[in-house]
Amino acid sequence: MALTREQLAQRVAKELRDGYYVNLGIGIPTLVANYVPEGMDVMLQSENGLLGMGEFPTEETVDPDLINAGKQTVTAATGASYFSSADSFVMIRGGHVDLTVLGAFEVDQNGNIASWMIPGKLVKGMGGAMDLVASAQNIVVTMTHANKKGESKLLKECTLPLTGAGCIKKVVSDLAYLEIHDGKFHLVERAPGVSVEEIIAKTEGELVVPDHVPEMTF
């Protein structure tokens, strides 16, 4: 079975480490915050200018001056700090964030990512995504493996305008966890109940499949 949104988030959460500073993109990546393993502390960075994002507020604590990069009202965790957007991207561009999680339309076997623009549709802007992918050492892309027509989104070469070039090394799709190196996708884990054959069929890019592909655990 393909992973649900919640399961995607749960699998990505396994990439967290105690003491990590983490930037979570909008959508499924945001859900990762719900699956921080017990006994582990992570600090969430929000690129508008917050390190230490807490839970959503209550009606009593909601504050219009405290939002995240998705423009949602949030709270600040203990030990949080506020700073300008320029200083926020000193953190990001300077490679100080330990893990970045974001979605994508397409990823290709050379680590290129397309996530912000579909020609012919209205272009809303890239926000901070280009900065995030250009600078982070450790990026996890989470996405569906194929589109609704069944066409692969893990490609030999991205067809959409890029968000970043040669920067993606890890992909958690709804079918598999894959790594990208040496110009190829490498299948590492498959979603529980998903066959290697289905993953092969839905991966357009060059895919290296080891003899044994374990099922994901959460």
Add this chain to the structure above:
Amino acid sequence: MALTREQLAQRVAKELRDGYYVNLGIGIPTLVANYVPEGMDVMLQSENGLLGMGEFPTEETVDPDLINAGKQTVTAATGASYFSSADSFVMIRGGHVDLTVLGAFEVDQNGNIASWMIPGKLVKGMGGAMDLVASAQNIVVTMTHANKKGESKLLKECTLPLTGAGCIKKVVSDLAYLEIHDGKFHLVERAPGVSVEEIIAKTEGELVVPDHVPEMTF
């Protein structure tokens, strides 16, 4: 009579305007703070990271964490702020300082200034002087007109390594106030009791002398 150090500072102080943010270099420029005209407010910027430098402290108020760019203990004026040296040079390089006063070894008719290095002598470093002269719109150089041997320091072309190129427009020497434009020095005022002839004799650079050269007032 050539101006004393105190008189030099007094003449430079006439370039102050109410509401000016001012950076004063080490030496005679520092003395300018003693001659801010009555009823006029200026804020002194110190490039180590202080806007709103106050007077020297007393033995009771002295604080090793509060120094100026000359490493002297100082106080903070009402409305002062502290910031990093990077932010300090955002102010300076960004052209936000209204007036910069500094000394020089040599100035030439093209507005070049040499103030930091005498080849063959030990080079101590330029500190913030290169940033200050490269960025300020309004710079006053205060210096002696000639060296102890009587040789001019207002030259056709600087002989010492430059601090900045084409950036000096106003010079208050101990003999005269001069402006620099169109590749020439322009004599504007003379020190009380100093003859135009003496100024001409001690200015190696091209000097434009108007029919009437008023004496400085303080």
Add this chain to the structure above:
Amino acid sequence: MGGFNKVVSNYDEALEGLTDNMTVMVGGFGLCGIPEGLIGKMKTMGIHGLTCISNNAGVDGFGLGLLLEDKQIKKMIASYVGENALFEKQLLSGELEVELTPQGTLAEKMRAGGAGIPAFFTPTGYGTPIAEGKETREYNGKMYVLEESLTADFALVKAWKADTMGNLIFRKTAMNFNPMAATAGKITVVEVEEIVEPGELDPNHIHTPGIYVNRVIKGTFEKRIEQLTLTK
């Protein structure tokens, strides 16, 4: 402090000198930390042909969205503009020009503009449409794009507190792009929630020193929330 009293008493004075076809930099992220009254004044002034530099373009009927109603904005430099139907309409009809800029690059361009740095190299956007036509260069095995700085005729800033000398403190994430905007305007106007006397703000914790600020006005703020999300 005669020469350092930056306080103005009305919006006419606050935006005096702002005319058609100028470039205006506006602080804020979404609707958070925007100079609401100054934007409202730009609308009633009826100035046109503006180039606006701001991370976002407001929403329909609020923030910079207000200026779209009468087509006052000619060009928008922003990182994300997707919250606004009117914006979309004017963009598709060609009435509005947009220069999309990655958020970190935009923030750094504004800082650089205020800091006297005309251009800098950034890894952001290399290999993407953003780098097209721009100089690229390798440093330590990684590719970078040369980006130029931004300044503006007017910078419109929202702060929490100011003293009369224009020293500013921002509050929480309402800081966002405001500190950089404050440094990058030929004339910087700040709308604040509270004005205090010099000396009341801790000099150790002033976010923006008054040297960058030309005018301060006390505003009243609706602080509209774009995405109200509450703990269930």
Add this chain to the structure above:
Amino acid sequence: MGGFNKVVSNYDEALEGLTDNMTVMVGGFGLCGIPEGLIGKMKTMGIHGLTCISNNAGVDGFGLGLLLEDKQIKKMIASYVGENALFEKQLLSGELEVELTPQGTLAEKMRAGGAGIPAFFTPTGYGTPIAEGKETREYNGKMYVLEESLTADFALVKAWKADTMGNLIFRKTAMNFNPMAATAGKITVVEVEEIVEPGELDPNHIHTPGIYVNRVIKGTFEKRIEQLTLTK
């Protein structure tokens, strides 16, 4: 906050991994705001061949001057080094190399290093010996020099207060080069006067967020004054 407790209890731990021939960035302006204990520890460790990036080089017998006594510094990148007889001697004898850098350029190079910006244009030094061999370019009729950023193996920082998570607050002009140094070290070690619990520092007024800080140690400081000047 297990993973975020940056506090170390001794100087061995604070400088673990610092070895010969490394590049060390040190905060401070003159003797103000210097990490006294960390410098002292570098001396007793006896490491050699260091490249030090710091605005100044201390004085004889204090600050970075201590490291000159045993010729531990191979190269100094600084803006002003004139307070130190030993420095002068080693410089003239060729035992010590100096790369003089304008103060604002040095501050910006350190910030850029921490910010992932490999190079930027500055007007500073154009037409002077500083620009020799460097690329220059005209923007809006003014000439600029391309300067590259600086990073270091270790950044040694002095702050006033830290919480255990490494969030920092500096005090008065002891801030100086410390915030930029904090961002530019592969390993950033901070020596502070006081360590508090997370939550005790106002999030709105943290100068350096803990993300840049690897280790925090409580020091004791002599805070020697270089130029005692008092009101007469």
